[in-house]
Amino acid sequence: MDRPARASALAFEGGWTYSPAPESTEHVRIDERYGLFIGGEFVRPAEGRYFPTLNPATEEPIAEVALATDPDVDRAVRAARAAFEGPWSRMKPIERGKYVYRLARLIQERSRELAVIESLDGGKPIRESRDIDIPLAAAHFFYYAGWADKLEYAFPGRRAAPLGVAGQVIPWNFPLLMLAWKIAPALACGSTVVLKPAETTPLTALKFAEAVQDAGLPPGVVNIVTGAGETGAALVNHPGVDKVAFTGSTEVGKIIQRSLAGTGKRYTLELGGKAANVVFADAAIDQAVEGIVNGIFFNQGHVCCAGSRLLVQESVAEEVIDKLKARMETLIVGDPLDKNTDIGAINSQAQLEKIRSYLEIGLAEGAEMHQSSCPVPERGWWCRPTLFTGVSQSNRIVQEEIFGPVLAIQTFRTEEEGLAKANNTPYGLSGGVWTDKGAKVFRMTRGIRAGVVWANTFNKFDPTAPFGGYKESGMGREGGLHGLDAYLDLDA
Amino acid sequence: MLAARSRLPDLAAVTRVDEVGVAERVARFTSRSIKKESKVEALKMVLSMIDLTTLEGQDTPGKVRQLCQKAMHLHDRRPGLPHVAAVCVYPTLVAVAKRALGDSGIKVASVATAFPSGMAPRRVKIEETKIAVGEGADEIDMVISRGAFLAGDYAAVFDEIAAIKEAAQGAHLKVILETGELGSLDRVRRASVLAMHAGADFIKTSTGKVQPAATLPVTLVMLQAIRDYHAETGRMVGMKPAGGIANAKLAIHYLVMLKETLGNAWMTPDRFRFGASSLANDVLMQIEKQLTGRYQSADYFSRD
Numbered sequence: 001m002d003r004p005a006r007a008s009a010l011a012f013e014g015g016w017t018y019s020p021a022p023e024s025t026e027h028v029r030i031d032e033r034y035g036l037f038i039g040g041e042f043v044r045p046a047e048g049r050y051f052p053t054l055n056p057a058t059e060e061p062i063a064e065v066a067l068a069t070d071p072d073v074d075r076a077v078r079a080a081r082a083a084f085e086g087p088w089s090r091m092k093p094i095e096r097g098k099y100v101y102r103l104a105r106l107i108q109e110r111s112r113e114l115a116v117i118e119s120l121d122g123g124k125p126i127r128e129s130r131d132i133d134i135p136l137a138a139a140h141f142f143y144y145a146g147w148a149d150k151l152e153y154a155f156p157g158r159r160a161a162p163l164g165v166a167g168q169v170i171p172w173n174f175p176l177l178m179l180a181w182k183i184a185p186a187l188a189c190g191s192t193v194v195l196k197p198a199e200t201t202p203l204t205a206l207k208f209a210e211a212v213q214d215a216g217l218p219p220g221v222v223n224i225v226t227g228a229g230e231t232g233a234a235l236v237n238h239p240g241v242d243k244v245a246f247t248g249s250t251e252v253g254k255i256i257q258r259s260l261a262g263t264g265k266r267y268t269l270e271l272g273g274k275a276a277n278v279v280f281a282d283a284a285i286d287q288a289v290e291g292i293v294n295g296i297f298f299n300q301g302h303v304c305c306a307g308s309r310l311l312v313q314e315s316v317a318e319e320v321i322d323k324l325k326a327r328m329e330t331l332i333v334g335d336p337l338d339k340n341t342d343i344g345a346i347n348s349q350a351q352l353e354k355i356r357s358y359l360e361i362g363l364a365e366g367a368e369m370h371q372s373s374c375p376v377p378e379r380g381w382w383c384r385p386t387l388f389t390g391v392s393q394s395n396r397i398v399q400e401e402i403f404g405p406v407l408a409i410q411t412f413r414t415e416e417e418g419l420a421k422a423n424n425t426p427y428g429l430s431g432g433v434w435t436d437k438g439a440k441v442f443r444m445t446r447g448i449r450a451g452v453v454w455a456n457t458f459n460k461f462d463p464t465a466p467f468g469g470y471k472e473s474g475m476g477r478e479g480g481l482h483g484l485d486a487y488l489d490l491d492a
Numbered sequence: 493m494l495a496a497r498s499r500l501p502d503l504a505a506v507t508r509v510d511e512v513g514v515a516e517r518v519a520r521f522t523s524r525s526i527k528k529e530s531k532v533e534a535l536k537m538v539l540s541m542i543d544l545t546t547l548e549g550q551d552t553p554g555k556v557r558q559l560c561q562k563a564m565h566l567h568d569r570r571p572g573l574p575h576v577a578a579v580c581v582y583p584t585l586v587a588v589a590k591r592a593l594g595d596s597g598i599k600v601a602s603v604a605t606a607f608p609s610g611m612a613p614r615r616v617k618i619e620e621t622k623i624a625v626g627e628g629a630d631e632i633d634m635v636i637s638r639g640a641f642l643a644g645d646y647a648a649v650f651d652e653i654a655a656i657k658e659a660a661q662g663a664h665l666k667v668i669l670e671t672g673e674l675g676s677l678d679r680v681r682r683a684s685v686l687a688m689h690a691g692a693d694f695i696k697t698s699t700g701k702v703q704p705a706a707t708l709p710v711t712l713v714m715l716q717a718i719r720d721y722h723a724e725t726g727r728m729v730g731m732k733p734a735g736g737i738a739n740a741k742l743a744i745h746y747l748v749m750l751k752e753t754l755g756n757a758w759m760t761p762d763r764f765r766f767g768a769s770s771l772a773n774d775v776l777m778q779i780e781k782q783l784t785g786r787y788q789s790a791d792y793f794s795r796d
């Protein structure tokens with residue numbers, strides 16, 4: 001059957017446009033230089049070295065942060081140990097819970113400042129840091145605060161004891177939210193922590209450290225050490241650490257897993273992904289298009305559970321791709337602090353180069369690339385929303401995690417084929433299914449081997465829902481009841 | 493007139509609508525921040541898109557003449573403002589409005605087809621339409637037979653729209669779906685497709701006599717149906733949300749949605765209207781606020 005020729009594209013450029021609506025930065029306080037947060041105080045690093053953290057939208061430095069080396073990490077772990085042995089693990093759980101509640105409220109009270117700093121330091125649009133990152137971070141603290149005195153009900157019939165000192169290493173894509181995922185359950189369960197934020201986004205963790213002081217937590221319960229990979233390695237390999245929690249790349253996750261073998265340390269790893277977003281012909285097409293956009297362009301595609309592979313049923317592929325291209329034209333790329341920005345800056349030059357290398361790989365593999373026509377600022381690191389068509393399972397841009405606003409589109413004919421393609425990947429962090437048929441939703445969501453599978457939506461997070469991966473996407477679960485397990489010593 | 497003779501499309505093949513997804517998309521429109529020049533431009537555009545409406549049993553020639561005066565002179569103390577797009581009345585008052593508006597360029601829209609219920613025999617509806625056009629109506633706002641639609645008799649609804657289109661003799665036909673009585677966004681989408689294929693020049697949400705009247709989600713679904721119909725046929729159908737749009741902020745949300753769904757070509761009174769009775773004064777108040785920095789009392793704006 002001939003499809004009717006699709007009429008000329010709609011005109012979105014020009015006409016009535018939105019005036020700039022920048023979020024005010026007047027209420028934001030950022031120090032010129034930050035020390036390490038150890039034992040309840042900001043201290044100088046042992047070697048006295050500092051490094052700048054840049055605003056990816058301007059390439060300008062925002063502040064200097066301390067570079068933690070082995071002696072600093074050792075000092076932080078000792079402080080955490082002392083706090084664990086001392087007040088924290090022996091405190092009545094209900095009192096511990098009050099501290100965690102206090103942290104949740106402080107995040108809420110400072111949410112405006114935290115949101116602006118998150119966008120300045122990381123490049124994400126203020127709409128997302130304001131509406132998603134910061135509220136969710138507070139929600140995690142509220143949720144786990146509630147568990148603090150109810151752990152015996154979480155694991156009936158078993159005795160749940162605090163675990164010890166947790167060494168936590170978090171990524172740059174959701175800085176404060178990942179901190180919340182790590183610190184909230186640890187504190188609620190009676191553990192103490194040494195956390196290393198990513199070197200490109202340390203600022204909200206340091207602002208959180210100020211909140212820890214203001215909340216009056218016993219010194220050493222929360223310690224923040226800043227630095228790059230070497231600092232992280234020092235923390236992970238420190239013999240005084242009982243448990244390692246890492247979120248980041250699969251490559252680094254494997255190194256950590258190797259280094260932990262035989263040490264007896266517990267660990268949870270939340271690693272990469274290459275999620276399939278599977279759109280059936282009977283889906284609500286316009287809402288599926290929104291879900292595809294949200295799945296891959298949320299946070300510039302710097303999302304481990306991003307829906308970076310679109311699998312669309314062949315009979316609607318042309319329609320879906322046309323609509324997707326039109327929708328991409330309406331996405332506003334630019335100043336992360338503008339309230340109307342949909343897509344902000346790429347987090348770092350290194351990440352931008354990695355994304356660009358994948359665009360070249362895609363073109364060299366013979367795929368067809370389409371980018372939205374939007375203007376991007378001259379300074380800063382930017383990538384237009386991008387999609388590739390004409391690709392198959394054997395393309396590298398289909399197999400490997402790009403971690404940018406780049407979507408690879410493939411088609412499928414039958415449900416079996418769609419499911420097989422969805423699962424034909426070394427990753428298994430997330431997935432999406434779009435169909436109006438309830439039975440198909442259940443078959444597909446049971447069939448996709450991934451830690452979280454969304455039906456008729458994508459990238460939805462909640463503190464009550466466990467999150468984690470299959471295969472090379474990691475091990476262990478964070479969030480929900482399952483997330484408590486990782487920070488408790490449960491007797492058999 | 494070619495479109496009017498097109499066939500009833502297969503409504504079962506019309507894409508489904510997911511209400512949760514629609515609500516999420518709408519939330520994005522309402523979180524756009526419209527400030528400064530773009531706000532003033534939007535407010536003026538809203539004024540130019542208003543169908544100033546009075547549809548009451550107590551309407552009189554005097555009331556309609558006053559409304560027409562307002563339509564032509566929204567707020568003369570502030571020069572450079574546009575006039576509204578049309579005045580919308582019952583058929584018996586079309587002639588009054590037509591005379592009052594003269595050569596102002598403001599159109600006269602008449603409701604017809606046993607507005608608002610549509611519960612009359614088809615020949616009565618056809619006759620009423622012809623009378624309204626005979627009195628000088630430039631635009632006809634008809635209602636669909638919701639009963640027939642809900643009973644699944646799509647062919648009857650289709651034929652009736654086509655018949656009214658013919659009776660309207662070239663007057664612009666706006667087809668009111670009365671979405672508040674359709675019960676689901678899936679049906680809104682199907683009714684939109686049906687009405688466009690039957691010859692609608694505009695599709696319109698509501699009579700204003702049923703709650704809920706126009707909402708952002710319902711309007712989004714209709715705009716998406718318009719976009720797909722345009723992609724298929726090349727014909728540009730207009731959109732008119734009506735009822736419940738009483739303030740400038742909400743009207744601007746509609747414009748954001750229009751801009752991001754259909755693009756610039758629809759950002760004109762020829763393709764988008766607000767059916768409203770009290771919207772204009774709030775918009776005027778906001779324009780004064782933008783230009784002077786102060787809010788003024790409602791008594792500084794004429795109410796007709």
